[in-house]
Amino acid sequence: MSVQIIARDGEPEYAVLPWADYQALLQAAGHQPAVESGREQPDPEAVRPGLDQLRALREGKGLTAEALARSVGISPHYLAMIERGERQPDAAILRSLAWSLGLEGWS
Incomplete structure (x- = not known):
């Protein structure tokens, strides 16, 4: 697994990993695989503040x-x-x- 760590003020804040590794982690945790970017259908009921x-x-x-x-x-x-x-x-x-x-x- 190839993971990139992004830090802010010397403290780890984000981890970036390849999509396939992310999907494998989701499945191992018992979650449904995420929808690929660009194919996700927005929830029409979700109202986000401006x-x-x-x-x-x-x-x-x-x-x-x-x-x-x-x-x-x-x-x-x-x-x-x-x-x-x-x-x-x-x-x-x-x-x-x-x-x-x-x-x-x-x-």
């Missing part, structure tokens, strides 16, 4: 802007601009925001 709800989501989790920005790796000023709709974050920042807020993704 960036316009970022501040409410952050406050709902009891996080300060400084704490969320630090966990995502951006400045509090940049986070404030995202919350006000003045900036559109890239995909990596969106994933980090979703991870920090416990969300599956953004609309």
Whole structure:
């Protein structure tokens, strides 16, 4: 098994492995194999919050802007601009925001 470890601040944060190895791990754990990327059908009932709800989501989790920005790796000023709709974050920042807020993704 070939695994790539990605660290943040010297601590392991993600593990990246080949798709076939991931499928084998899922099966060994007794889960259904995941659907290949691009073929997954979105759940029409799943409603994901938009960036316009970022501040409410952050406050709902009891996080300060400084704490969320630090966990995502951006400045509090940049986070404030995202919350006000003045900036559109890239995909990596969106994933980090979703991870920090416990969300599956953004609309």
